[in-house]
Amino acid sequence: MVETAQGKTAARRADAQRSIAAILQAAVEALSRNPEASVSEIAKIAGVGRVTVYGHFPNRGDLVDAALAHAIEQGEVSLDDVDLTGDPREALTRLIDSSWQLVDRSRSLLQAAQSVLPPSRIRALHASPAERVQKLVERGRDEGVFRTDLPTEWLVGVMHSVMHHAADEINADRLAADQAAGYIAATVLAAFSPISSPSAEPRS
Amino acid sequence: MVETAQGKTAARRADAQRSIAAILQAAVEALSRNPEASVSEIAKIAGVGRVTVYGHFPNRGDLVDAALAHAIEQGEVSLDDVDLTGDPREALTRLIDSSWQLVDRSRSLLQAAQSVLPPSRIRALHASPAERVQKLVERGRDEGVFRTDLPTEWLVGVMHSVMHHAADEINADRLAADQAAGYIAATVLAAFSPISSPSAEPRS
DNA sequence: GATAACTCGTACACAGGTGTTCAAGTTTGG
DNA sequence: CCAAACTTGAACACCTGTGTACGAGTTATC
CATH class of the missing domain: 1.10.10 (Arc Repressor Mutant, subunit A)
Known part of the structure; x- marks a missing residue:
């Protein structure tokens, strides 16, 4: 157009x-x-x-912008298929399964965007996918299976950052690609859990 | 010399x-x-x-290398003062307190290094500070307060990545600098905790 | 099939960075 | 005090990338 x-x-x-x-x-x-x-x-x-x-x-920056928008748009299509109902923890596991490979594939693209576009623009482009996670986290909180002592935005960001970390590890041959999703889920679910008890020392 | x-x-x-x-x-x-x-x-x-x-x-790359090495060396000095004895969870909190600001300050330097130095070199430079965390995590495992179902290397990396995330959030004015350490500790401690019970639903 | 839209290679002006050389000065250390 | 070590700006060759201009050729569209 x-x-x-x-x-x-x-x-x-x-x-x-x-x-x-x-x-x-x-x-x-x-x-x-x-x-x-x-x-x-x-x-x-x-x-x-x-x-x-x-x-x-008009210039390289606009192209990078369009490319990131395009990639995110494509990614959302595959995310639409994920069943987000039922136990929030299981739903989150499913979402991680589908999300993390997208993150992996486009983390270099993201880096390109970060060095050319203002942070606000990057945020705007990610708004829609982030909202998806956020909604799920909020539901999990309401049902008492996710912690409420930290902002949801923070939790969403943590999940994102753990996925990135997994991508880096794979890239450095320190993690097998097929193990990644399991590691991420195990880590994120624990990080999202409500505090069980202030200090749960078995004994010692 | x-x-x-x-x-x-x-x-x-x-x-x-x-x-x-x-x-x-x-x-x-x-x-x-x-x-x-x-x-x-x-x-x-x-x-x-x-x-x-x-x-x-001889060239810019060598200078970046030396700069990163220098920064890490300096950082380790301040880390030497941290008391790593006692309850591993409290020790980890103290370590996070001191570490994360170092990470924050030099994350741009790290990016510079990553775009010029081979990943292996970056790893080598970080070996000594990483070992410090690793040791603590291992002790925590032995004492039963940290999870053992994920490799320690992974856990150490997660901690690192959460600290980076906090730095980004502060940079984007979405997190107050004085709250960061608390958020990081709360997140990492939960992520490191052993699984309390397979599915601890209160009810519902 | 004519016209407007589109594409292509070449060429140009420009900006910014790297790494080297040189000749002239300054500082240090024995 | 003096020779060697060090610093300095200027100049140079080189490279890579951006964005623009132009003219000729190709393709879609009505």
């Missing part, structure tokens, strides 16, 4: 749409491998001239 | 030692503010000519 002077949207030609899709896809791919990927690299992957990229995106 | 042909070390002149110290200090400061700080910026902060920097460090 192109904004015209009157604010109407003039439909792009089919080949332009194809180009844009290819560029977006390529940007996600390239930036996911290397957060500092240049416009040239992206254009090459997209099978398009560098100039064409600038024809659709 | 300079390595001579015979492998002896010839003492540097006093002014050279001063320069090196100033450069190192400036590098830590500059890279802690901006991970992409140029050699020029660092030289300016050090109050030294850019050429002088190259006189002591």
